Amino acid sequence: MRMLKRPRHQEQQEEQTVPSTPESDVPPEKLLEMVEWMKVNRYPVSQVEDYMSQTALHRGKWIRSNGSKSLPEILTEFPRLVDNPGMISQDFQLLHPEAVGKLFQNWATMSDRILKYAQREGKLPLVFDDMTPGRALKVLPTLLPPSVYKSGGKVHRPTIEESCKSFINIQPGLW
Structure with missing residues (x-):
């Protein structure tokens, strides 16, 4: 019997594993509520920082979903990444604590x-x-x-x- 062979590049793609990210303990409805709140609110800064911290895992998964997102798409969805200093660093610390x-x-x-x-x-x-x-x-x-x-x-x-x-x-x- 003849075996069907898959193209080599397809086998290599299947062997590559996507790094796993921990699961968020915040309910999805609450995550979406926080994301929407941050789109229109910049203050109080402590609240924004807290919400950014709680939504970091969701944000990381969203950015990686369906390929990579463009910078304008990311900033439309998460504008507080750039107008609140330290938010990108905070995300990196939460998503990759071993590499900080x-x-x-x-x-x-x-x-x-x-x-x-x-x-x-x-x-x-x-x-x-x-x-x-x-x-x-x-x-x-x-x-x-x-x-x-x-x-x-x-x-x-x-x-x-x-x-x-x-x-x-x-x-x-x-x-």
């Missing part, structure tokens, strides 16, 4: 590697005396290729300088 400190713990090692790589690639204009972790963060946009995006009917590719300016919002006196 990893980047911070390893940043000194990683920043050294980033700076050495930038020097080797000629992306670091001069040899700086202050090869600090902060310097590595500023160099990252020069190492990563700028993303192409569409605005209206036009396609835009930002320059490295534009990428650097928009990568990190540097406030005067902090660096």
Whole structure:
């Protein structure tokens, strides 16, 4: 008897597992009520932070459902992600508690590697005396290729300088 063979790429897709997220203990009706409340209310901040915390698992599942959502879709559904500082960080802490400190713990090692790589690639204009972790963060946009995006009917590719300016919002006196 002949066996039907599935295409190889289909087998590989089935083998990949989607990371499981914990289940929320908040009833679905209450979750939807909180999401709707946050769409129209920005204050009190403590209430928004509490609701954002309680809806983090729901938000993570919603964003991953049916493929990935676009940024405008996400911000329409969850506008408090951007206008309340710390909400994205809070979501990451709730959704990935095991990974929260990893980047911070390893940043000194990683920043050294980033700076050495930038020097080797000629992306670091001069040899700086202050090869600090902060310097590595500023160099990252020069190492990563700028993303192409569409605005209206036009396609835009930002320059490295534009990428650097928009990568990190540097406030005067902090660096």
